[in-house]
Amino acid sequence: MSAKFDYYKLQNETNPFGIIFNPVSIEKIFRRVSEQKLFEEKDIFFHNERWHCFDVHSDLSNSDRKELLETLNKAITETHKWLKETTHIIITYGTSWVYRNTESDQIVANCHKVPQKQFTKELLSVNVIQESIQNTIELIRNLNPNIHFIFTVSPVRHIKDGFVENQLSKSHLFSALHKTISHQPSAINYFPSYEIMMDELRDYRFYAEDMLHPNQIAIDYIWKLFSENYISETSFFEMKEVDEIQKSLRHRSFSPESEQHKKFLTKLQQKIDSLREKNPQIHF
Structure with missing residues (x-):
């Protein structure tokens, strides 16, 4: 979905710490951002010739220790600034299954291919998830009281946990989310991306080759429903442009040097200039 925001030039910041799946790890990273608690050397470790951090995705891992810390702490600073200024935040939960590091007794966001014997696997209870979601809301609101929340559950099934286990995991997320949202003001919404995928797009022609991820047809359909619900009519006209x-x-063009193509490019530049006059933040 972030690709859709980028395509339509809608200002956004997506997963500054990489994809994080479970509610506790998401809360943990927002707490660090809220408190501007920078990462230190004790927060990272060396494994398989790269430096990693258990609180973030492996996309941020680096062969250079100093560069990793600089990347992580820059993300904290920029995310803190962004949260104070943004109008909306979308939080997607993927699973209730978590891995706890036996040495630190901490739930990790990513195991980074560290041997499985160093972790215990557990299922977060509905109450723990509910408390974590509430904490996340409060942490973000402390920075930006006017922010609008959109919560959703990922339509991607975690089949590696097992079919039954995946359903159990998702059901805990649903229960916790709806219990939390029901006691919140209108600035908190739930978008049913998982339900749309499972109920409206239940045929396998809407899935990618792995039969787990939505394909482009499904993504376009979910985006259509999302944009109709959350994007203003004024923005729709700009998106069309x-x-x-x-x-x-x-x-x-088959004839890039032709007069016709030059006129096409001139007209195109005029459209870009006209749009940028209305919204200087747009860049192509």
Whole structure:
């Protein structure tokens, strides 16, 4: 979905600490951001010729210790600033299953291919998840009282846990989310991406080759429903202009030196300039 925001030039920041699946780890990273608690050397470790941090995704891992710490702490600073200024935040939960490091007794966001014997696997209870979600809301609201929350559950099934275990995991997320949201003001919403995928797009023609992830048809359909619910009518007109420009930019002429193509490029530049006059933050 973040690719859709990027395509339509909607300002966004996506997963600054990489994809994090479980509620406790998401709360933990927001607490660190809220308190601007920087990462230190004790928070990282060396494994398989790379430096890692158990609180973030492996996409941020680095062969250089100093660079990893700089990347992590830059993400904290920028995310803290962004949270204070943004209007909306979308939080997607993926699983209730977590891995706890036996040495530190801490739940990790990512195991980084560390031997499994160093972890215990457990299922978060509905109450623990509910408390974690509430803590996350309060941490973010402390930085930005006017922010609007959109919660959702990932439509990707975690089959590696097992079919039954996946359903149990998702059901804990649903129960905790709806219990929490029911006691919150209107600035908190739930978008049913999982339900749309399971109920409306239940045929396998809407899945990618792995039969787990939504394919482009499904993504486009879910985006359509999301944008109709959460994007203003004014922005829709701008999105239409952006879409026309994006399609034109992807056009490849058979005669790039022709007069006709030069006129096409001139007209396209005029459209871009016109749009940027209305919204200078847009860049193609």
